Amino acid sequence: MENSLSVRNLRVSYYGIQALDDISFSTESGKLIGIIGPNGAGKSTLMKAILGLISKDAGEVSFNDMTLKQIRKNIAYVPQRAVIDWDFPITVLDTVLLGTYPSLGFFHRPKKSDKELAYNCLEKVGMQEFSKRQIGELSGGQQQRIFLARALAQKADLFFLDEPFVGIDVSSEEVIIRILKELRDDGKTVFVVHHDLSKVTDYFDDLILMNKELIKFGPVKQVLQPELMKKAYNAQFSLLDSMGVII
Amino acid sequence: MNFINDLLTYEFLQKALFTSVMVGIICGVIGCFIVLRGMALMGDAISHAVLPGVALSYMFGINFFYGAVVTGMLTALGIGYINQNSRIKSDSSIGIVFSSAFALGIILIAKAHTSTDLNSILFGNVLAVRSSDMWTTLIIGAIVLLVVILFYKELLISTFDPTMSAAYGLPNRLIHYVIMILLTMVTVASLQTVGIILVVAMLITPASTAYLLTNRLSVMIVLSAIFGAVSAVIGLYISFLYNLSSGAVIVLVTTAFFALAFIFGPKQGILWRAIRVRRNKSTVQS
Structure with missing residues (x-):
């Protein structure tokens, strides 16, 4: 199974201000890949541009030599928690069931088998006992697990998660990273926007280090080099330097 | 009952x-999406923007439905354009x-010299x-209900998580404008009634009432339609009785239902909430 992603000369701008500058890389399938960089580096923008959620100025994105349109339904996206309306009248199980919508297409209602799939995915993230709750009644970590379950229900080949570990409890983080690693072991490709540098070695195979432009893409050890990190985290590091902090 | 007698007598x-009742139902259904998308103000805007369309239709001697849809849509587009470009x-x-x-x-209606005056619009x-108004309402109602039933999934996901719906290829903007069209149609249907x-x-009132009572969109839509319809019946009865x-x-009447749900609603109602808080406090203290 091939689940590779290739990005060539990708450029994105907001109102004339360059957000992504000439980014190129290509990943292999079966990798867990972290996207790291300082605040405002364009990490989420990169993800959204790859998924066609924002328009790009130039560049190409292809998945196993297929276009986004052809493969769209095999891609699962887990948005940042902050963009979801948690007061929406929807239960936990129905939220997971949304994952089956892309494959259902128009005019088809979820069947019993789809509901069973949703329930199984809920079990995988250990949330089955909450299936009838309204989604706002959960903790941040539980909410994130629900959205991971939804991505699982989508039976996708590529997964994109935007800051899944922000503001969640330790056990939820463990559950999520375990599942992401299982997906990788099944040959899926998983991209995670991440900003906590302390755990990147444990979590990821490859890293995309960026700050508007691509600083370095490769295996974690090759990317976590002092001079590269300094280049990416330019401002923050000089601030730390001036305060006498040694990295 | 006098009302029932009269109802049987007078066509x-x-x-x-x-x-x-039809207006109550379709307003209730579309209202759920208006409320959940945070478009209450937009709903108010579109309904007002129908007026020049109605006036122009009178001038050209066409069914006011067409004019209303055109000015309603122009307004929706205009609002979107200003929003995105400033x-x-x-x-x-x-x-x-x-x-x-x-x-x-307002100016056009005065110029249109219609038999229908501004007041009744x-x-x-x-x-x-x-009869023709009744049929228009029925057809609009059928269209609205059909669209909501056929595209329930798409309406649900683009309302709840527009990013996911865009990610798997749903046309969010088209869906937005379809809702705007339905909204203008519903407004036209409601001209005579309210x-x-x-x-x-x-x-927004029946939909908000329903929103306080359930955690499921499908149930919310049904409840909202029921509140709209029942309010229409009760309201018509009272207005007939006291000539209001x-x-x-x-x-x-819809407001009265909302007040009841707001105070006595089992989950969101302020009464039970206060009781729960109090109970919780007393168990903590004891």
């Missing part, structure tokens, strides 16, 4: 009741566009519902 009353916040751009459309409508006149000014109440403006009374 105009039957038409009034049927049209009001720093003006959405509530302000809504205010600018719809009030000017409404102002234009603004405030409705349900007892003057003609009038332009009060349509927004029929859209029907639209205004129907709206106040």
Whole structure:
């Protein structure tokens, strides 16, 4: 199974201000890949541009030599928690069931088998006992697990998660990273926007280090080099330097 | 019961009741999406923006349905355009566009020399519902319900998580404008019953009442339709009994339902919430 992603000369701008500058890389399938960089580096923008959620100025994105349109339904996206309306009248199980919508297409209602799939995915993230709750009644970590379950229900080949570990409890983080690693072991490709540098070695195979432009893409050890990190985290590091902090 | 007797005797009353119930149902259904998408103000805007369209239709001697849909859509597009191309916040751009459309409508209506006066468009006149109005309402109702039933999944996901719906290829913007079209159609259907000014109440009050009572969109839609329909019946009855403006009374009945749900609703109601807080406090203290 091939689940590779290739990005060539990708450029994105907001109102004339360059957000992504000439980014190129290509990943292999079966990798867990972290996207790291300082605040405002364009990490989420990169993800959204790859998924066609924002328009790009130039560049190409292809998945196993297929276009986004052809493969769209095999891609699962887990948005940042902050963009979801948690007061929406929807239960936990129905939220997971949304994952089956892309494959259902128009005019088809979820069947019993789809509901069973949703329930199984809920079990995988250990949330089955909450299936009838309204989604706002959960903790941040539980909410994130629900959205991971939804991505699982989508039976996708590529997964994109935007800051899944922000503001969640330790056990939820463990559950999520375990599942992401299982997906990788099944040959899926998983991209995670991440900003906590302390755990990147444990979590990821490859890293995309960026700050508007691509600083370095490769295996974690090759990317976590002092001079590269300094280049990416330019401002923050000089601030730390001036305060006498040694990295 | 006098009302029932009259209802059986007078055809105009039957038409009034049927049209009001239909309006209650479709406003309730579409209202759920308006409320959940945070578009209450947009609903108010579109309903007002129908006025110039109605006036122009009279001038050209066409069914006012067409004119209303055109000006309603132009308003929706205009608001979207100002929003996306300036720093003006959405509530302000809504205010600018719809009030000017409404102002234009007031002038045009005066020039149109119609038999229907401004008053009955603004405030409705349900007892003057003609057969053709009733059929228009029925057809609009059928279209609205059909669209919501057929595209329920797409409406649900684009309302709840527009990013996911865009990610798997749903046309969010098209869906937005389809809802706007449905909204104009519903407004046209409601002209006779509650009038332009009060349509927004029929859209958001029953839907908000339902929102307080359930955690499922499908249930919310059904409840909202029921509240809309029942309010129409009760409101029409009261207005008939005491000779009051029907639209205004129907709206106040929807408000009464909302007040009941707000206070006594089992989960969100302020009464039970207060009791739960108190109970919790006393268990903590003891």
